[in-house]
Amino acid sequence: MDYMKYIRKNNLPLIWCPGCGDGIVLKAILRAIDRIGLSQDEICMVSGIGCSSRLTGYVDFNTLHTTHGRAIAFATGIKMAKPELHVIVITGDGDATAIGGNHYIHAARRNIDLTVVLFNNNIYGMTGGQVSPTTPIGARASTAPYGNPENSFNISGLAEAAGASFVARGTVYDALQLDKYIEKAILKKGFSVVEALTPCPTAFGRRNKIGNGPAMMKLLKEQSVSVNKAKKLSEEELKDKIITGILVDRELPEYTENYNMLIERVGGSKS
Amino acid sequence: MVSGERKKNIRVITGNEACAMGALAAGLRFFAGYPITPSSEIAEVLSKELPRVGGKFIQMEDEISSMGAVIGASLAGLKSMTATSGPGFSLKQENLGYATMAEVPCVVVNVMRGGPSTGLPTLPSQADVMQARWGTHGDHPIIAIVPNSVRETYDLTIRAFNLSERYRIPVVLLLDEIIGHVNEKVELPDESELEIWDRIRPNDSPEDYLPYKFTESDIPPMAGFGEGYRFHVTGLVHNETGFPTNKQHEIKKLLTRLNRKVERYSEEIMQNYADYDDEADIGIFAYGSTSRSARRAVALAREKGVRIKFLRPTVIWPFPEKEVAELAASVKKIIVPEMNLGQIAHEVEWASRGQADVVKLNRIDGEPINPLEILNLIMEIAS
Numbered sequence: 109m110d111y112m113k114y115i116r117k118n119n120l121p122l123i124w125c126p127g128c129g130d131g132i133v134l135k136a137i138l139r140a141i142d143r144i145g146l147s148q149d150e151i152c153m154v155s156g157i158g159c160s161s162r163l164t165g166y167v168d169f170n171t172l173h174t175t176h177g178r179a180i181a182f183a184t185g186i187k188m189a190k191p192e193l194h195v196i197v198i199t200g201d202g203d204a205t206a207i208g209g210n211h212y213i214h215a216a217r218r219n220i221d222l223t224v225v226l227f228n229n230n231i232y233g234m235t236g237g238q239v240s241p242t243t244p245i246g247a248r249a250s251t252a253p254y255g256n257p258e259n260s261f262n263i264s265g266l267a268e269a270a271g272a273s274f275v276a277r278g279t280v281y282d283a284l285q286l287d288k289y290i291e292k293a294i295l296k297k298g299f300s301v302v303e304a305l306t307p308c309p310t311a312f313g314r315r316n317k318i319g320n321g322p323a324m325m326k327l328l329k330e331q332s333v334s335v336n337k338a339k340k341l342s343e344e345e346l347k348d349k350i351i352t353g354i355l356v357d358r359e360l361p362e363y364t365e366n367y368n369m370l371i372e373r374v375g376g377s378k379s
Numbered sequence: 380m381v382s383g384e385r386k387k388n389i390r391v392i393t394g395n396e397a398c399a400m401g402a403l404a405a406g407l408r409f410f411a412g413y414p415i416t417p418s419s420e421i422a423e424v425l426s427k428e429l430p431r432v433g434g435k436f437i438q439m440e441d442e443i444s445s446m447g448a449v450i451g452a453s454l455a456g457l458k459s460m461t462a463t464s465g466p467g468f469s470l471k472q473e474n475l476g477y478a479t480m481a482e483v484p485c486v487v488v489n490v491m492r493g494g495p496s497t498g499l500p501t502l503p504s505q506a507d508v509m510q511a512r513w514g515t516h517g518d519h520p521i522i523a524i525v526p527n528s529v530r531e532t533y534d535l536t537i538r539a540f541n542l543s544e545r546y547r548i549p550v551v552l553l554l555d556e557i558i559g560h561v562n563e564k565v566e567l568p569d570e571s572e573l574e575i576w577d578r579i580r581p582n583d584s585p586e587d588y589l590p591y592k593f594t595e596s597d598i599p600p601m602a603g604f605g606e607g608y609r610f611h612v613t614g615l616v617h618n619e620t621g622f623p624t625n626k627q628h629e630i631k632k633l634l635t636r637l638n639r640k641v642e643r644y645s646e647e648i649m650q651n652y653a654d655y656d657d658e659a660d661i662g663i664f665a666y667g668s669t670s671r672s673a674r675r676a677v678a679l680a681r682e683k684g685v686r687i688k689f690l691r692p693t694v695i696w697p698f699p700e701k702e703v704a705e706l707a708a709s710v711k712k713i714i715v716p717e718m719n720l721g722q723i724a725h726e727v728e729w730a731s732r733g734q735a736d737v738v739k740l741n742r743i744d745g746e747p748i749n750p751l752e753i754l755n756l757i758m759e760i761a762s
Contacts, residue, residue, distance in 0.1 A: 116611075119622055152604050154451070165611060165622055170604040172454065173613035174447065175477050181444035185451025185459070188435045189409055190605045193455070211447075214440035367435060376433040
């Protein structure tokens with residue numbers, strides 16, 4: 109496929125560091141969109157603040173780069189105003205589950221038809237490697253110099269518990285799986301999350317002595333366990349593992365459809 | 380009723396209801412909000428009325444997301460509004476700044492209550508006038524409107540939308556607990572008589588469209604998401620293309636234009652009511668519900684033979700600097716009554732340039748300013 113069809117060439121090069129996985133997620137998103145055959149005009153991509161959120165500047169869709177943590181809130185307004193648009197939210201672990209955590213769970217509860225691609229690099233990369241809600245306990249960060257004393261979030265589990273229709277987790281090592289999850293997420297009516305594990309060698313790998321991009325990719329490969337295989341493993345065996353695959357795929361009432369039925373019921377569709 | 384004559388639309392409603400009705404008349408089609416006293420009735424009315432006209436209402440999870448959703452819906456082409464009060468207005472500030480930077484039309488209603496913090500949820504105040512001007516960070520333009528009655532709330536809510544759409548800027552509508560909750564008998568105009576302004580749409584083809592184009596008017600034509608114009612919007616400093624820039628000349632060019640557009644159109648934006656006696660030594664500058672007390676005090680003072688000049692702005696930002704300077708040049712003292720510690724009095728003092736003394740009359744105890752308090756001050760100065 110021709111990736112460049114979707115890229116705003118004037119805005120290259122990308123700001124992402126060598127070894128960063130965000131470009132791999134970007135390509136997975138574009139493959140998914142290309143395969144579905146959506147036109148560029150019917151996609152609205154909305155991001156927050158952070159490394160991954162810079163993505164919206166590089167892609168030739170309707171694009172909105174919002175405030176920190178609020179991409180889902182802005183996207184909610186867009187989706188309600190124009191339900192025919194495919195609204196895809198680009199966000200990170202800090203953006204979506206720390207400062208924007210409230211919007212993340214409430215959008216899942218409403219089950220509004222947004223597709224969230226959540227780039228999880230376990231760190232605040234853009235601001236220089238501060239601890240995030242998904243930084244593993246004990247890992248080092250610029251604001252956790254003695255090791256992170258906090259527990260971390262299971263952000264896919266959070267979306268499932270809050271009521272999302274579709275939740276999948278993949279890694280940039282299995283990039284060809286990732287685009288399949290994103291494709292399904294876009295096609296799913298309802299709130300969909302694809303958690304994409306992506307390495308940050310600059311701010312996480314280096315400080316935690318994991319190494320450069322390739323070394324972090326290797327680690328992602330070693331840690332990944334498919335959801336089916338994981339069912340057969342004990343809690344002890346799953347420690348430090350990343351469970352990948354489609355975690356949730358269920359039919360639930362979708363918010364904008366519900367609201368349109370409400371409009372119909374009170375006679376507003378005639379005006 | 381004479382046959383053929385339109386039936387008069389007379390009602391008894393509150394300022395909050397008038398605000399919701401004015402918004403609908405202006406073309407509001409999206410509201411996002413969060414419950415807070417004393418503004419909640421605006422959301423309640425719109426939750427009922429918006430779907431009946433095919434519009435959308437959503438109660439969001441917080442004040443911040445309400446402001447975000449409003450910006451999103453406006454970018455997708457709908458006239459959008461949120462309503463809140465003091466603490467909620469504080470929470471909206473970051474995204475309000477986003478709307479000024481990205482030039483997204485929207486109306487933010489703040490039904491002022493006593494602060495700081497949780498303060499006095501059920502009592503009136505005018506202590507957010509400076510927050511309306513400077514609440515969000517950075518040099519930025521803003522328009523803030525201060526109606527003084529239920530009927531004027533209806534009219535000025537429509538005006539808030541009109542200005543917001545025409546100048547691509549968020550407009551803050553500052554009610555207070557008195558205006559929000561008082562019931563007044565009003566005759567509402569027929570909607571066909573209303574002047575409604577919409578945002579200026581691009582004439583360019585999608586290929587040639589620049590979302591932040593520098594035009595002679597300083598107002599870039601605005602396309603909506605999903606209309607074939609694929610553009611980028613960001614809160615970062617951007618150039619004409621909408622994409623971020625760090626180039627000094629582009630930064631200066633954008634920020635200069637953003638601030639210039641309100642300054643340049645301030646004469647069209649502002650509306651002042653002046654009622655001046657000739658050769659008066661005393662002036663009064665009052666806004667919002669306090670101006671009702673001031674108006675009464677002026678009438679009582681005139682009955683006692685005191686000459687007085689009364690100036691009332693309906694738009695507090697941009698500030699009526701020229702009108703205040705002219706007033707100051709013609710009187711010895713200007714009384715500024717307000718339900719705060721003198722936020723606008725300082726502005727009047729600055730605009731007076733030392734030509735007249737500014738006398739503050741303030742209440743911060745949750746009670747409105749009584750006309751007699753103002754009258755007493757007038758008589759004290761006059762004697």
